[in-house]
Amino acid sequence: xxxxxxxSRVAPRKxxxxxxxxxxxxxxxxxxxxxxxxxxxxISGFAELPxxxxxxxxxxxxxxxxxxxxxxxxxxxxxxxxxxxxxxxxGIPLGLLFGTSRRFRDLFFPVFELLRPxxxxxxxxxxxxxxxxxxxxIVFITFIGAFFVIVINVYxxxxxxxxxxxxxxxxxxxxxxxxxxxxxxxxxxxxxAVGMTLGIAITWNVVIAAExxxxxxxxxxxxxxxxxxxxxxxxxxxxxSIGLAGFLSSLTVDWIERRMMPWQRNR
Amino acid sequence: MLRILSHPKFRLMxxxxxxxxxxxxxxxxxxxxxxxxxxxxxxxxxxxxxxxDPDYGLSIFTxxxxxxxxxxxxxxxxxxxxxxxxxxxxxxxxxxxxxxxxYASALLGILRPxxxxxxxxxxxxxxxxxxxxxxxxxxxxxxxxxxxxTLLGVRSIDPDYFRAAECLGAKxxxxxxxxxxxxxxxxxxxxxxxAMGAAWFSLVAGEMIAAQYGxxxxxxxxxxxxxxxxxxxxxxxxxxxxxxxxxxxRIVGNRLMRWRExxxxxxxx
Amino acid sequence: MTDAAASIDPPRNSSRLGHLSVxxxxxxxxxxxxxxxxxxxxxxxxxxxxxxxxxxxxxxGKSTLLNILAGFDTLTGGRVLLDGEPLATTDGSLSPGPDRxxxxxxxxxxxxxxxxxxxxxxxxxxxxxxxxxAVEKGMEMLAQSGGLDRIARSYPGQLSSGMQRRVEILRAxxxxxxxxxxxxxxxxxxTVSKTxxxxxxxxxxxxxxxxxxxxxxxxxxxxxxxxxxxxLTTRPGTIKLRLEVDLPRPRNRDTITSHRFLxxxxxxxxxxxxxxxxxxxxxxxxxx
Numbered sequence: 001x002x003x004x005x006x007x008s009r010v011a012p013r014k015x016x017x018x019x020x021x022x023x024x025x026x027x028x029x030x031x032x033x034x035x036x037x038x039x040x041x042x043i044s045g046f047a048e049l050p051x052x053x054x055x056x057x058x059x060x061x062x063x064x065x066x067x068x069x070x071x072x073x074x075x076x077x078x079x080x081x082x083x084x085x086x087x088x089x090x091g092i093p094l095g096l097l098f099g100t101s102r103r104f105r106d107l108f109f110p111v112f113e114l115l116r117p118x119x120x121x122x123x124x125x126x127x128x129x130x131x132x133x134x135x136x137x138i139v140f141i142t143f144i145g146a147f148f149v150i151v152i153n154v155y156x157x158x159x160x161x162x163x164x165x166x167x168x169x170x171x172x173x174x175x176x177x178x179x180x181x182x183x184x185x186x187x188x189x190x191x192x193a194v195g196m197t198l199g200i201a202i203t204w205n206v207v208i209a210a211e212x213x214x215x216x217x218x219x220x221x222x223x224x225x226x227x228x229x230x231x232x233x234x235x236x237x238x239x240x241s242i243g244l245a246g247f248l249s250s251l252t253v254d255w256i257e258r259r260m261m262p263w264q265r266n267r
Numbered sequence: 268m269l270r271i272l273s274h275p276k277f278r279l280m281x282x283x284x285x286x287x288x289x290x291x292x293x294x295x296x297x298x299x300x301x302x303x304x305x306x307x308x309x310x311x312x313x314x315x316x317x318x319x320d321p322d323y324g325l326s327i328f329t330x331x332x333x334x335x336x337x338x339x340x341x342x343x344x345x346x347x348x349x350x351x352x353x354x355x356x357x358x359x360x361x362x363x364x365x366x367x368x369x370y371a372s373a374l375l376g377i378l379r380p381x382x383x384x385x386x387x388x389x390x391x392x393x394x395x396x397x398x399x400x401x402x403x404x405x406x407x408x409x410x411x412x413x414x415x416x417t418l419l420g421v422r423s424i425d426p427d428y429f430r431a432a433e434c435l436g437a438k439x440x441x442x443x444x445x446x447x448x449x450x451x452x453x454x455x456x457x458x459x460x461x462a463m464g465a466a467w468f469s470l471v472a473g474e475m476i477a478a479q480y481g482x483x484x485x486x487x488x489x490x491x492x493x494x495x496x497x498x499x500x501x502x503x504x505x506x507x508x509x510x511x512x513x514x515x516x517r518i519v520g521n522r523l524m525r526w527r528e529x530x531x532x533x534x535x536x
Numbered sequence: 537m538t539d540a541a542a543s544i545d546p547p548r549n550s551s552r553l554g555h556l557s558v559x560x561x562x563x564x565x566x567x568x569x570x571x572x573x574x575x576x577x578x579x580x581x582x583x584x585x586x587x588x589x590x591x592x593x594x595x596x597g598k599s600t601l602l603n604i605l606a607g608f609d610t611l612t613g614g615r616v617l618l619d620g621e622p623l624a625t626t627d628g629s630l631s632p633g634p635d636r637x638x639x640x641x642x643x644x645x646x647x648x649x650x651x652x653x654x655x656x657x658x659x660x661x662x663x664x665x666x667x668x669x670a671v672e673k674g675m676e677m678l679a680q681s682g683g684l685d686r687i688a689r690s691y692p693g694q695l696s697s698g699m700q701r702r703v704e705i706l707r708a709x710x711x712x713x714x715x716x717x718x719x720x721x722x723x724x725x726x727t728v729s730k731t732x733x734x735x736x737x738x739x740x741x742x743x744x745x746x747x748x749x750x751x752x753x754x755x756x757x758x759x760x761x762x763x764x765x766x767x768l769t770t771r772p773g774t775i776k777l778r779l780e781v782d783l784p785r786p787r788n789r790d791t792i793t794s795h796r797f798l799x800x801x802x803x804x805x806x807x808x809x810x811x812x813x814x815x816x817x818x819x820x821x822x823x824x
Binding site: 023025026027031044045046048106107109110116117118120121123124125129131201202204205208209220223226232235238240244246247250 | 275276279280282283284286287302303305306366369370371372373374376377380381382383384385386387388389391392393394395464467468469470471472475476482483486487489490495498499501502503505506507509510513
Binding site: 425427428430431432433434435436437438441445446449450452524526527529 | 606607608631632633634636637638640642644646647648649657658661662690691693694707708711
């Protein structure tokens with residue numbers, strides 16, 4: 001498709017790499033410059049924050065070698081992992097069940113839809129009441145966050161299986177179990193992948209908030225404590241660490257997805 | 268009306284609700300597991316909810332109940348509207364003009380991985396007071412969702428529509444009004460629904476961490492004050508309000524995009 | 537050819553507008569360094585009011601040529617003149633306009649506007665008419681085109697593809713363009729609808745007598761509709777064969793089985809197949 005050079009063209013889907021770099025870099029750089037200026041000129045609210053440079057310095061001086069800091073990483077990551085995996089373990093079968101059994105869907109999908117709009121963090125008190133340990137109650141919240149997303153996506157995925165594939169299999173004499181294993185499961189893999197991508201972002205959000213509200217360890221807790229103890233560098237370092245951790249998790253999920261769906265490699 | 272209610276699908280739905288509530292009741296009252304026994308049971312919750320003189324101070328008959336609903340709704344609506352007012356134009360500009368996209372997507376790219384709730388402490392430091400801080404964080408979540416979906420919507424418009432409009436003599440501002448906005452509207456509204464859901468999610472967390480009044484705040488507070496049935500009342504209320512706000516957006520969207528209903532011959536859900 | 541009672545500003549004098557002159561046009565694409573010559577020294581003279589059909593194997597550059605004429609793309613060499621004025625440039629300084637409106641392959645009626653709103657879009661947005669005038673004109677044209685005023689308030693999504701094409705052609709005509717550019721407009725239609733559309737297009741041509749530049753891969757369609765059929769070579773595209781279709785107008789279904797028609801088709805087919813073979817052997821992908 002030729003690139004028309006008319007005046008009001010929509011941004012083309014393919015971009016040439018060199019051009020982005022300097023414009024994008026410019027806007028990122030100005031963000032940091034503005035931050036620095038806001039702190040230095042003492043604009044209300046910003047005066048107590050450290051400058052970008054100060055944050056970096058604090059990080060390399062005190063945190064990168066601090067075992068406690070990396071322990072926070074570990075703790076948060078563990079929670080994300082457990083919650084995420086458990087959500088897959090329960091969510092995928094439930095989604096499949098909703099998708100395949102009409103009776104089950106008519107019975108319990110309305111209940112599911114009633115529970116879905118309740119934000120995951122609203123479950124915190126119930127979770128604390130119910131689960132014996134603090135750790136398990138946090139993992140439960142994380143699980144809730146990812147669970148609903150995964151179920152919906154898998155359910156969607158079953159719905160979009162092409163009828164022709166099912167009819168073909170049946171006309172070749174395949175049993176219901178066989179159809180399930182060989183056609184349905186592989187067909188929902190893309191939906192599971194989408195659910196995973198969405199789920200991981202939500203999971204991180206939930207973990208951080210849950211830690212701020214109800215825990216004594218983890219990156220969220222560390223960030224909050226920075227606020228409480230009036231050490232703003234910690235707040236910023238915490239934020240950036242969380243962002244990094246979330247980013248790494250997304251990369252990991254992307255990698256897993258690509259291995260799950262090798263046929264999509266040429267996208 | 269009775270016909271509809273006795274349709275098999277609806278019968279199963281009520282059966283499902285009933286089974287769930289009974290299971291809940293049974294687990295709390297009869298299961299010899301302490302974890303379950305600590306939870307409030309459905310009967311107590313319902314009685315409390317509709318009690319003109321509630322034991323714990325909150326029911327549909329008390330003023331405070333509506334006060335909390337009002338606070339949360341007000342915060343959610345404000346952040347949502349801010350997100351729409353800023354996010355939709357930005358998304359459109361990003362999808363339409365390459366240069367804007369290059370500047371903006373780099374910046375958004377590094378800010379987006381940071382879970383919005385991680386902004387809460389920074390927001391409290393920067394903004395004067397917890398109210399603006401909570402609204403800011405909620406706004407941020409909704410803003411990202413809105414911008415991304417709007418951008419997607421603009422990008423997915425068939426290029427032939429642009430060409431046809433140019434042939435017919437449309438200037439850029441005509442193209443914006445007649446092609447870009449209507450063409451991106453379906454994606455925009457999907458984004459708005461997602462943004463609304465995300466806003467509630469963020470808001471509840473924000474309220475629990477750093478606010479006075481509001482449904483999220485009340486949920487945590489009820490726990491602290493050992494008023495367990497109230498927890499569930501607030502949770503259910505939250506679910507209802509959240510659902511209603513998304514439904515409202517969907518309805519508005521359907522009215523604005525009447526041409527879709529007519530073309531597809533069915534109601535868009 | 538006599539002037540039919542055109543309801544759009546009939547030309548006052550005998551010289552009609554819409555004389556297209558394509559002179560030695562080159563078009564080179566350079567996506568990531570792969571130098572692709574789409575068109576090379578392509579030259580064509582199209583007298584005003586002529587109906588010309590362009591055919592050729594896939595990837596020969598037919599659509600590229602149309603895009604250049606329409607103003608969606610620039611040329612890298614040569615000139616294109618419409619009634620003596622430049623129509624395309626190498627630097628994109630000329631934009632598409634209502635003097636040469638395009639009817640698209642997959643249909644580009646705005647789905648969110650009604651049929652009437654679509655039809656009157658051009659004049660309104662150019663400021664040539666106000667709302668009331670435009671609506672009146674639009675309804676008039678719709679009514680004359682086989683009673684389409686019935687569906688004036690419907691949305692394109694509710695119409696069959698044949699009706700959509702008819703509306704799209706009207707949307708183009710209402711602007712009184714000097715040329716009508718049609719990019720394989722009936723490609724996605726079934727044979728029966730296509731036949732009806734052919735007749736409809738010929739009626740329109742007889743009525744308004746615009747210069748028509750029609751791209752297709754269907755040789756029957758090309759010969760049946762046009763005054764001139766041009767066969768393009770495979771990439772790099774240039775004129776291979778120019779057939780003057782001297783079949784009498786008005787044309788009808790009998791024309792297709794006439795002896796002359798089959799003669800012309802024979803010539804066209806052998807030319808196209810020769811080029812198609814070359815393209816096939818080179819394993820080329822379609823350009824656009």
